[in-house]
Amino acid sequence: MKLLHTLPIILSASLLLAQGPAGGRGGAGAPAGPAAAIDFSGMWTGNMQEDSAERGAGPDLVDYAGVPINEAGRLWALSYDPSRLTSRFHQCDGYVAPYSVRAIGNTRVWEERDPKLQKLIAIHWYSQTFEGHRVFWMDGRPHPPAYAPHTWMGFSTGTFVGNTLRVETTHLKQGWLRRNGLPESDQATLVEFFTRHGDHITYTSVINDPVFLTEPSIKTTDFFRQPIDPGGWLFPCDDSEQVTGRAPDQVPNYLFGKHPFLEEHANKYKLPALAMLGGAETMYGEFEAKLKTATVAEARAKTLPAAGPSLTSRAVDPDPKDGNIHVLHVRGNVYMLVGDGGNIVVQTGDEGPFVVDTGSGKLTDKVLAAIKELSPKPIRMIANTSFLPAHTSGNEKLKNAGSDPSVVGTFLALAAPNAGSTASILSHENVVTRMNGSLGAPATPPGSWPIDTFIGDRLRKFHNGDSVELFHTPNAITDGDSFVHFRRADVIVAGDVFTTTQYPFIDTANGGSVQGEINALNAILARTVFEHSGEGGTLVVPGRGYLSDEHEVVEYRDMVAIIRDRVKAMIAGGASLQQVKAARVTADYDTRYGANTGAWTTDMFVEAVYNSLKKK
Amino acid sequence: MKLTFASLLGVAATLSLTMPLPAHHSFAATYIEDAPPTEIKGTLKSFRIQNPHSYVQIEDEKLTDKEGTPVRWVVEWGAAAQLATQNVNAATLKAGDKVVVTGAPGRNPEDFRLLMRTITRPADGWKWPVGNQTFR
16 A cells, blocks of 8 residues: 555656656757747656645645645635535535646646647646646637636646746636645636656746735646556546435534644644644744744634734626626527626527626616627517616616517407517516515616516526526525526526625525525525536526636535524624624635625625524 | 566556545545544445445444434445456445445544445455555
8 A cells, every 4th residue: 555655756766867867858858949839748747755645645634834825714724624525516626727737647748739830729738637637828819808717727828938838827716725625716826837858847836816825825846757658537526415414505614713623733743733724934944933932822813813804805806897798608599798787698599589687777788789799689588686786777778679579469469559569577576576666675667677577486488499497596685586597508697696706695674694595505506517527517607707607606605604604603602793793704705705895895794694693 | 676667667657557546635634544443334225436436325233313213324435446456346235235344434423424444244255455455
């Protein structure tokens, strides 16, 4: 068993020695002048002697030493109960690119060239583990906009700097910095340098993560070339029910300050627990002096949020806010329109566009123009995911720009000559009761109200060759929320129940509740299927933010459930709302979602969670 | 025996095929590997060969929950390809088999999880591992 781990290291060393100095074979490592393309094609294996425990069986819990994490990163990791990975939605989570490159296993590299001009278009870097297929675009194309999807591998562009390939990666999913719960956010970016010396590659990576790091995390490793195909390139993964009887809204987590294995790793190596809690200071030699005086009390203090105001989001705003509507092709005949408040979705086809939500009303003419570009036919149907103005303020204009020929010629037309002269608006019944002012919310113009409403759990339509379903999710952010599922395209439009930009807008005055919000996210997850390694497959359009899939919904669900658990525990202990706010129960998520100003602040969210739990 | 460069490469290629398949989780973070192994006896309910790791579910013959329902253990094992090289495949175990398992306990006792160390089927004497078989 141990031999298996040790032999590759010995062999690696032997191979390194056997092959002589760098650049000794074939001249591949020789600098060829500025911007010369070095060929990295072939099969490579990473040397495992550095961080071998990390890259093989995995690190111990609460070992964050030498990683420049901030408070949010530390608290996120300390809240992480490894049992979370028994959830079927996490079992196949892949590795993010920075982790994948240094993982165990082999890598195959090949070039993609224009067949006529032989220009280098891309370098493919394919890792055996989780089938991590990275594409380094070498043709100068730009990175996608901030509202484009994030993936495990991200989006990479490369350039040659002398004999070094420099790669920049954005659009990564949330993943691991270390496999013991230490997180890397979806806002992280990566810069890498690949330098070939004959049959070796020297590799350096620089991770910048504004959400969880205070300084860049820099790592190096090296690879040696494999002349014989090692095979075994595939990495399928299936999920299954592992822990029976667990309620779907239960997300294993440790409350702040309650990590049961806090000192286990530190004790094992006879080091102060403070050192294991990481932070930039633990990267530098000066910290050695601190080790002599570090106390357990100092370590324990770091397991709780510091007193003071909440921190705010460091995430990029996915909305360009440039006064234009931007169209992103989602899949098949489904498109996402970004720029007018909440995201708008358009499904096109012979029967006329089916539109989900209509935006904040500020750019409705441009929304109409964008829809016209997608389809010359009049809008036939509009669905509202809630009554919230960011999603319904374009209702009247879009409705009037459309028509519903299915109504013309029916008996309805005999009584109402104008029947069918506009598009139909669909929603749950409670959307209308909120929009018409009968429940106290300010009334909107009658022309904006949905007319084709439903009660119960579902409304069904077959439109443009697809089965379209609206699913009501009771008392989530309001009492009238629905998500829309285009079954054939396999695209879910979530509305503000799920966003990538803010804490959920739980509108308790209009029927929202934290438990309903968790249930709604689980209802979405009950309909998603990933394609590979927990990503792709069913696509999810958030109410605001970037096009997502199951993984983003799961992380968001986990967050809401974990914060609920913290607030619930404090309520059980008799805490007041002010005490809950002062405890900074969202501290590990604030650098991603927090706001201290604007329409939806962290305080408002915590208050909504508190109040909806108190109501019970 | 004289080790030639070519023979080293051959061994390296073979090793790369038999390297442990990493899970997305850390074993050390998920299980208390230093703890004395937990032994369970019971009836095999399912054997799911999958990647990155396979799972065996076992209904405990004695232990029950508060409602009196037998506890169901989930035992993590090797990847399908790893087990195949050790003569373990989907036909090796079947639902209803009476088995004895030892494993490293999971960190959350309420999950009833184990990391497989040994499994035996007393009825016919079948057992794993044999020799130096492992998936770690």
